[in-house]
Amino acid sequence: MKKIEPPDNLLQRLNKLNENEENRLNPLATFSRNCRRRKEETVTGYRQNFALDADRILHSRAYSRYIDKTQVFSLIENDHITHRVLHVQLVARVARTIGRFLQLNEDLIEAIALGHDIGHPPFGHDGEKFLADICIDHGLPAFQHNIQSVRFLDRLERKGRGWNLSLQVLDGILCHDGEVHFQHVEHVPLVSFDAFEEKLKNKSKDPKLSLSPGTLEACVVRMADTIAYIGRDIEDAIILGLITREDIPKECSKKLGNTNGNIVYSLVTDIIENSEISGKRPFVGFSAGTSEILLRLKRFNYQKIYLAPETKTQTPLIANCYKALFDHYLTCLTTEQKTLPDDVDIMLDIPSSPSSTYTPEERVRDFISGMTDDFFIRQAKLIGCEVPQKMKHP
Numbered sequence: 236m237k238k239i240e241p242p243d244n245l246l247q248r249l250n251k252l253n254e255n256e257e258n259r260l261n262p263l264a265t266f267s268r269n270c271r272r273r274k275e276e277t278v279t280g281y282r283q284n285f286a287l288d289a290d291r292i293l294h295s296r297a298y299s300r301y302i303d304k305t306q307v308f309s310l311i312e313n314d315h316i317t318h319r320v321l322h323v324q325l326v327a328r329v330a331r332t333i334g335r336f337l338q339l340n341e342d343l344i345e346a347i348a349l350g351h352d353i354g355h356p357p358f359g360h361d362g363e364k365f366l367a368d369i370c371i372d373h374g375l376p377a378f379q380h381n382i383q384s385v386r387f388l389d390r391l392e393r394k395g396r397g398w399n400l401s402l403q404v405l406d407g408i409l410c411h412d413g414e415v416h417f418q419h420v421e422h423v424p425l426v427s428f429d430a431f432e433e434k435l436k437n438k439s440k441d442p443k444l445s446l447s448p449g450t451l452e453a454c455v456v457r458m459a460d461t462i463a464y465i466g467r468d469i470e471d472a473i474i475l476g477l478i479t480r481e482d483i484p485k486e487c488s489k490k491l492g493n494t495n496g497n498i499v500y501s502l503v504t505d506i507i508e509n510s511e512i513s514g515k516r517p518f519v520g521f522s523a524g525t526s527e528i529l530l531r532l533k534r535f536n537y538q539k540i541y542l543a544p545e546t547k548t549q550t551p552l553i554a555n556c557y558k559a560l561f562d563h564y565l566t567c568l569t570t571e572q573k574t575l576p577d578d579v580d581i582m583l584d585i586p587s588s589p590s591s592t593y594t595p596e597e598r599v600r601d602f603i604s605g606m607t608d609d610f611f612i613r614q615a616k617l618i619g620c621e622v623p624q625k626m627k628h629p
Contacts, residue, residue: 289345
């Protein structure tokens with residue numbers, strides 16, 4: 236297909252936009268002209284490099300499946316409870332606000348934010364744990380959603396060709412680690428895809444390994460991930476009757492507020508005021524006092540929300556379905572006893588070759604991790620699993 240070339244005057248304006256970044260952004264920001272891709276591309280449009288990456292992520296098949304993936308609460312019929320697709324949009328909005336005030340590249344921030352959770356399997360962190368255990372049992376590295384996000388966008392989409400996203404975006408996705416608590420985050424500039432692959436390999440071997448983002452923009456997304464979910468999860472828990480607003484620790488309410496809006500505003504303000512985007516050791520982060528209060532609020536969320544028995548009633552059934560589906564698909568790929576359903580794509584879409592090292596176990600892992608919650612339940616039901624039921628909530 237012949238590409239449509241933009242008018243010369245728009246290409247000139249694109250060049251002007253790139254030149255203006257050097258005057259408009261912080262000298263330590265990531266300029267669009269410094270975007271690095273595995274395969275060089277000739278400029279054929281008038282979008283700046285990282286804006287192009289954000290659009291590619293938005294148009295990926297994996298992004299479409301965000302719409303029915305658990306954020307925290309699964310199997311609840313209530314349209315006001317947060318799903319993964321809303322979470323990544325909230326991260327993008329929070330991160331862009333911070334990036335604007337710190338004079339960083341908002342397009343890069345948005346692309347990282349939109350893609351950071353694309354590798355999450357069905358049923359959130361519970362599903363991630365189940366799939367990690369199964370992978371280990373089958374000789375694969377423990378499943379990690381940030382690594383899987385990179386796999387989908389870089390190696391699995393478009394029948395194995397990937398989207399040729401920039402080094403800076405892929406690194407930001409790999410390093411987002413929003414569940415780990417940091418007072419501040421420093422970046423360690425990344426110079427090549429070889430260095431990125433080494434980072435990816437080391438993280439795969441050691442899931443507890445703490446990675447330093449390669450850009451300040453990625454540091455912003457890492458911090459914004461926490462800001463976007465901490466108060467929103469509280470609001471969802473209040474809707475579902477798990478907690479009341481009065482249950483929020485008083486020291487947290489006093490410092491940050493007791494609504495999602497106030498919590499987000501307080502945390503974003505603190506980051507803008509306390510980050511240091513200059514000097515020899517620039518960082519993005521909170522003041523010591525706010526960081527300590529945020530850690531207390533996280534502990535409250537874990538105790539009263541994430542690990543609450545009320546949220547775990549159907550996890551044994553989900554765990555059983557994970558194991559049954561993995562075993563079923565693996566049998567389908569390795570024997571002729573069973574046939575795959577017609578709507579299987581990832582396992583069969585990636586071309587095989589004599590030199591291919593894409594094993595049946597990896598194909599099954601990738602297929603299951605890409606499922607939406609509802610598709611997962613339908614597939615489990617088809618093979619005879621007892622499946623969890625959705626609960627109605629007003």
